[in-house]
Amino acid sequence: MSLSMPFIRLSRRLAIASALAAALSCGLISAPSAARADQVTVFAAASLTNALQDIAKAYKDKSPDTIRFSFAASSDLAKQMEAGAPANIFVSADNKWVDYAQAKDLILPESRTPLLSNAxxxxxxxxxxxxxxxxxxxxxxxxxxxxxxxxxxxxxxxxxxxxxxxxxxxxxxxxxxxxxxxxxxxxxxxxxxxxxxxxxxxxxxxxxxxxxxxxxxxxxxxxxxHPEIVYPFALVKGQDTPAAKAFFAFLKGPEAKAIFVKYGFTVL
Structure with missing residues (x-):
């Protein structure tokens, strides 16, 4: 009796392993997978083009998420958002168009951050x-x-x-x-x-x-x-996904700020 016990335990383990393999092959259960990458869309003033593109490259080492940009005049971007264009983050080259977006209930006011200045x-x-x-x-x-x-x-x-x-x-x-x-x-x-x-x-x-x-x-x-040149950054209301919040935080962090300074912006 004692000699057969190891054999029985081994047989059970083999049977369980076989059942798991069958379930995996049939798609009944899933194997662990890598974290799913999300997409973050940033509507940003045209003057930020080069700096933000470099920041997105630096962010690749931190996250699998894809960062997409739409660069144009802040006025055009605000109007596009108002018309329903999807964006997660809005960066204007002045307060006027963030005020406009805020009045239209397009951004989260508590996220609004005056981050940069220019000459x-x-x-x-x-x-x-x-x-x-x-x-x-x-x-x-x-x-x-x-x-x-x-x-x-x-x-x-x-x-x-x-x-x-x-x-x-x-x-x-x-x-x-x-x-x-x-x-x-x-x-x-x-x-x-x-x-x-x-x-x-x-x-x-x-x-x-x-x-x-x-x-x-x-x-x-x-x-x-002239009025102080200010670039306010804000999360878009209803589009403040975890991925958007993570990139927004990175934009305000030391690595991104160093890139902004390299391009001649003043960090406020």
């Missing part, structure tokens, strides 16, 4: 580099020539254009520059007009000028001439 600069084509003093004596004729244009964002809606109008108005320059302004759909579109020589000058953010190869900064607008 407003005047740029010219690299082959016509020069330095100018930006004050109330700046002349449109001297800067742009008889027919030249000044490129910036649409001054009624695109954040960089709103800042530009505020600065020119504060300096008493709006009336003489207004007929020369070409309003672009985003700061990157305004930058491209100057890079291609289609505009004699442009008003963009310092971070955009820094990554451009074919423009030079002619001067920096006094910080006192």
């Amino acid at each position: 407003l600069v005047l740029i010219v084509p690299a082959d016509k580099a020069r330095t100018v003093t930006i004050d109330d004596k700046l002349s449109a004729e001297a800067l742009l020539g008889p027919d030249g244009k000044l490129a910036t964002g649409i001054t009624e809606s695109v954040p960089v254009g709103i800042y530009a109008k505020a600065a020119l108005t504060k300096l008493g320059l709006w009336d003489q520059f207004r007929p020369r302004i070409v309003g672009a759909e985003s700061v990157r579109a305004a930058l491209a007009l100057v890079e291609r020589g289609e505009a004699a000058a442009g008003i963009v953010y310092a971070t955009d000028a820094a990554i451009a190869k074919n423009v030079k900064v002619a001067g920096t607008f006094p910080a006192s001439s």
Whole structure:
């Protein structure tokens, strides 16, 4: 009797193992699997393109989740969200369009974080580099020539254009520059007009000028001439998934902040 017990126990173990194998092969139970990757969609101001793409690359080492971006003017992104476009995180280049999204009940107000700042600069084509003093004596004729244009964002809606109008108005320059302004759909579109020589000058953010190869900064607008340039980050209401919250936290962490600083942003 005692000699047969080990054999019986072994037989039972073999039978259990066989049953488990059969169940697995039939799909009755599942083998443990790797954590499922989720997707996070970020609607972000165009001026953040390069920095956020680098941050997403760094995040790959931390998470299997896929980070997707839609870069455009903050105004366009807010309107797209209002129309039902799916996003998990919204990053605007000004408070106006986050205020708009908040008023439309599109974001979680408690998540709203003013994370970054920037500077407003005047740029010219690299082959016509020069330095100018930006004050109330700046002349449109001297800067742009008889027919030249000044490129910036649409001054009624695109954040960089709103800042530009505020600065020119504060300096008493709006009336003489207004007929020369070409309003672009985003700061990157305004930058491209100057890079291609289609505009004699442009008003963009310092971070955009820094990554451009074919423009030079002619001067920096006094910080006192326009509202502070602020980039608020917020989670989208109803889309604040665990994956979205994890990436949102990473955006506010030290590794992401170091990348923002590398691109010339000021971390608030």
